[in-house]
Amino acid sequence: MSVDFATPTVSLVKTEPSPNSSATGPIQATAPVPMIEVENLDFFYGKSQALHGVSLKIPARQVTAFIGPSGCGKSTLLRCFNRMNDLIEGTRIGRGHIKIQGIDIYDPSVDVIALRRQVGMVFQKSNPFPKSIYQNISYGLELQGVKDKARLDAVVEKSLRGAALWDEVKDRLHTSALGLSGGQQQRLCIARAIAVEPAVILMDEPCSALDPIATSKVEELIQELKKQFTIVIVTHSMQQAGRCSDKTAFFYLGKLIEMDVTQKVFTKPAQQQTEDYITGRFG
Amino acid sequence: MQTSEHNQALSSALKGKARLRVLGLTFDDVVRYFFGGNAAVAVVVLALILVFLLKEGAGFFGQNRTNIQVYRKAGLEYVDMMRAPLEEFSSLTRTLNDVRLKRFRALLAEGRDTDGANEALKEYDDFATAFGAAASEARGVVSDITEVATAVKTRAQVSADREDEREMLLKGGKAEQAAALKVDVVDYEKEIKLITGVAPAWKAAVTEMQEKLRGAVSVARGADWGKGDKELAKVLVKTENFLSVLPKADARMAAWRWDEPVPLSRSVTAFLFGREWLTASFWQDWYGILPLVSGSLLVSLIAMAIAVPFAVSAAIYISEVATPGEKSFIKPYIEFISAIPSVVLGFFGIAVLGTALRSLSQVEWLNWVPGFPMSERLNALTAGCLLAFTSIPTIFSLAEDAITNVPKHFKEASFALGATRFQTLVRVLIPASLSGIISAILLGFGRVIGETMVVLLCAGNRIAIPDFTQGIGMLYEPVHTMTGIIAQEMGEVAQGSIHYRALFMVGIILFLVSLLINFVAQRVVRRYRISIG
Ligand SMILES: Nc1ncnc2c1ncn2[C@@H]1O[C@H](COP(=O)(O)OP(=O)(O)O)[C@@H](O)[C@H]1O
Ligand SMILES: [Mg+2]
Numbered sequence A: 001m002s003v004d005f006a007t008p009t010v011s012l013v014k015t016e017p018s019p020n021s022s023a024t025g026p027i028q029a030t031a032p033v034p035m036i037e038v039e040n041l042d043f044f045y046g047k048s049q050a051l052h053g054v055s056l057k058i059p060a061r062q063v064t065a066f067i068g069p070s071g072c073g074k075s076t077l078l079r080c081f082n083r084m085n086d087l088i089e090g091t092r093i094g095r096g097h098i099k100i101q102g103i104d105i106y107d108p109s110v111d112v113i114a115l116r117r118q119v120g121m122v123f124q125k126s127n128p129f130p131k132s133i134y135q136n137i138s139y140g141l142e143l144q145g146v147k148d149k150a151r152l153d154a155v156v157e158k159s160l161r162g163a164a165l166w167d168e169v170k171d172r173l174h175t176s177a178l179g180l181s182g183g184q185q186q187r188l189c190i191a192r193a194i195a196v197e198p199a200v201i202l203m204d205e206p207c208s209a210l211d212p213i214a215t216s217k218v219e220e221l222i223q224e225l226k227k228q229f230t231i232v233i234v235t236h237s238m239q240q241a242g243r244c245s246d247k248t249a250f251f252y253l254g255k256l257i258e259m260d261v262t263q264k265v266f267t268k269p270a271q272q273q274t275e276d277y278i279t280g281r282f283g
Numbered sequence B: 001m002q003t004s005e006h007n008q009a010l011s012s013a014l015k016g017k018a019r020l021r022v023l024g025l026t027f028d029d030v031v032r033y034f035f036g037g038n039a040a041v042a043v044v045v046l047a048l049i050l051v052f053l054l055k056e057g058a059g060f061f062g063q064n065r066t067n068i069q070v071y072r073k074a075g076l077e078y079v080d081m082m083r084a085p086l087e088e089f090s091s092l093t094r095t096l097n098d099v100r101l102k103r104f105r106a107l108l109a110e111g112r113d114t115d116g117a118n119e120a121l122k123e124y125d126d127f128a129t130a131f132g133a134a135a136s137e138a139r140g141v142v143s144d145i146t147e148v149a150t151a152v153k154t155r156a157q158v159s160a161d162r163e164d165e166r167e168m169l170l171k172g173g174k175a176e177q178a179a180a181l182k183v184d185v186v187d188y189e190k191e192i193k194l195i196t197g198v199a200p201a202w203k204a205a206v207t208e209m210q211e212k213l214r215g216a217v218s219v220a221r222g223a224d225w226g227k228g229d230k231e232l233a234k235v236l237v238k239t240e241n242f243l244s245v246l247p248k249a250d251a252r253m254a255a256w257r258w259d260e261p262v263p264l265s266r267s268v269t270a271f272l273f274g275r276e277w278l279t280a281s282f283w284q285d286w287y288g289i290l291p292l293v294s295g296s297l298l299v300s301l302i303a304m305a306i307a308v309p310f311a312v313s314a315a316i317y318i319s320e321v322a323t324p325g326e327k328s329f330i331k332p333y334i335e336f337i338s339a340i341p342s343v344v345l346g347f348f349g350i351a352v353l354g355t356a357l358r359s360l361s362q363v364e365w366l367n368w369v370p371g372f373p374m375s376e377r378l379n380a381l382t383a384g385c386l387l388a389f390t391s392i393p394t395i396f397s398l399a400e401d402a403i404t405n406v407p408k409h410f411k412e413a414s415f416a417l418g419a420t421r422f423q424t425l426v427r428v429l430i431p432a433s434l435s436g437i438i439s440a441i442l443l444g445f446g447r448v449i450g451e452t453m454v455v456l457l458c459a460g461n462r463i464a465i466p467d468f469t470q471g472i473g474m475l476y477e478p479v480h481t482m483t484g485i486i487a488q489e490m491g492e493v494a495q496g497s498i499h500y501r502a503l504f505m506v507g508i509i510l511f512l513v514s515l516l517i518n519f520v521a522q523r524v525v526r527r528y529r530i531s532i533g
Helices: A074-083 A112-118 A133-143 A149-162 A165-174 A182-195 A214-224 A238-242 A262-267 A272-278 B002-015 B027-072 B076-107 B114-120 B120-132 B136-171 B175-180 B190-195 B199-222 B231-245 B248-255 B264-272 B290-321 B324-339 B342-361 B378-402 B406-414 B421-448 B453-458 B468-476 B482-489 B498-533
Strands: A034-044 A048-058 A065-067 A091-099 A119-122 A202-203 A230-234 A247-252 A253-262
Touching: A034 A074, A034 B076, A048 A074, A048 A091, A048 A247, A048 B002, A065 A074, A065 A238, A074 A091, A074 A202, A074 B378, A091 A133, A091 B453, A112 A202, A119 A182, A133 A149, A133 A182, A149 A165, A149 A182, A165 A182, A165 A230, A182 A202, A182 A214, A182 B406, A214 A238, A230 A238, A238 A262, A247 A262, A247 A272, A253 A262, A253 A272, A253 B231, A262 A272, B027 B076, B027 B136, B027 B264, B027 B498, B076 B120, B076 B136, B076 B190, B076 B231, B076 B248, B114 B120, B120 B199, B136 B175, B136 B190, B136 B199, B175 B482, B199 B231, B199 B248, B290 B324, B290 B378, B290 B421, B290 B468, B290 B482, B290 B498, B324 B378, B342 B378, B378 B421, B378 B453, B378 B468, B406 B421, B453 B482
Parallel strands: A048 A253, A065 A230, A065 A247, A119 A202, A202 A230
Antiparallel strands: A034 A048, A034 A091, A247 A253
């Protein structure tokens, strides 16, 4: 069973990759390279350590859920994948690596801008720009210098269809995005993220501010999107993790406790702490 | 049992029996009345100030009408119809002098000595002399009649003053003294006959002037020395225009009536659109606000042109680029500027900046800058530079707030899509904070237009509308401002006089302008809140 990787449209690396880099080599059919690979990661906010020796592999074109009590470091890890933590003063990686498609994204030669185009993000609070619906979607492409109106039109339509929003907004593309409902805004943010055709989409509790109906729409969407994208989702809701993820990772106090196929984590967890959390004995 | 006790406690709490009361008021009431009272005092004080301003200013228009009425009755208006073309003519002769100076310089540059140059310009000089002499007859007529009109006006004023005095005496119960006061009643009709009687002489003088000027113009056109001089040609065309317009004054003079009443609207337009602010003049006082408004605007616009780029880019830098260390240094530093007393700034402007700017303008290789070298040390530019300085802290602080207050998640969303810092700034942060920045600029503008000390000390205080035909050179002209004139003249005028009330009217206009700016700024901010959501 071979996995077809979404090949990046933009190389993450500014300079030529070194000849011994395995990323450019042929992909072995038997042992697919995981999309994201975290090795022994320590992460610090100034002096306080938020992640302790985390190692995990995130498979391509599947949904991986991060669960765990508040403050256990789920968001922190997620934001390491597109280096959003760089924006916070005083953050650093103490030890370990994160590789995406085999490339160490914290290597000094990596172009952060190109990385973020490959690794999109959807935030907890929906955050469309105070611009029109159309401009929200075209923003990412315009950043890359795309000016061709026909191409922008096509991408806007494709992305909105991809985010199951097209039929609801096609008649008011040029009105403010802030006029949409909460659920629509969140799907707009997803459309905005997929417009630049990333390989990975990170979602940090995307449904925590949505009502049940909007939530189920986003969950359906996630099932659709995983055919094309690798998805990592942080969630507080056990049911959500159960419903829409293929793999689940449980974190506690900055450590990865266990990670396995979702069904297994929920029915036969290997660790006592996982079982306690899932059954609601602590939280 | 327990439930009923509980219920009792609840009901007594709801009825407020347990609360402390002073004079029948609860603590909450006291707090409410205290703050409410403070707010009410503020409202009342503001209203009182407004009422006072309006009360003092309102009398102006009536007084100004009387002022203009006397101008008409004493025949000054009539005489001005003759003075106006002569003044226009004077400006023509001045231009001729400029043309001569240019030619003279050109000749020197060709290598002639002074005598040689003067020799070469002999024909031109003959022409210019003849040109200037054309109006001598007309000038004589006007200067005689000017004296007559002035005398009538003075008598009219004296008799008006006496009249006032007599009324005061009568009110004070001193009837005898009042009766002893002799009031000289001016017979305007008789006096005006004297003035309008000059019309035939004036007509003759004008005809003579026209003939002589036509002669001079045709000489200049025909002569060799006049060929190819564009500026001279311009003067000649202007002269021909002048000649063709000249007869039109006759009709107006013939139609003029000394006893035609002046409508109140004339008094209002003379104030709002009057191009002259002329007080304590031997001839006629005018209270036209245009020179002051245009001076204020010119100075403020210069200030904004300098302050806005500095303040806004500093705000962008501080909120988006600066390291925390830079931030903690630059921000208080800029905000400290507003602690400098404006009189100190004005002093600096006189002692340092004005001189520095003028010597800069005299540097040889800066000659290409339009209007350089500047002739005055204190001018609109000097005051504008300093005003820019006073408005930078206001604009900077408010703009910085506006940019910093753009919700963080917009920025994150932009970065997550692969935007650079610059792209995020230009495409998200600035559009989202634009109305905040605009209102910061407007409030800065309001601050500048109301600033007094700096303009009073540094703007040069010449009451004249800046000459817009000068282009950039207009920036180096001395101007006077609405704030400056109030500060300068208020101390010297008699309370209740027309001049006093005119200053109040200027104050009211200034107040309205500031009010308008603040109102617009508030509207802009409200829109900004809505667009951010
Ligand atoms: N910007 C920050 N600065 C300092 N500490 C932070 C910051 N963000 C998160 N942390 C800390 O890192 C730990 C992990 O936080 P986070 O990853 O947000 O947890 P989760 O998303 O699992 O709730 C918490 O202890 C939190 O206090
Ligand atoms: Mg979180």
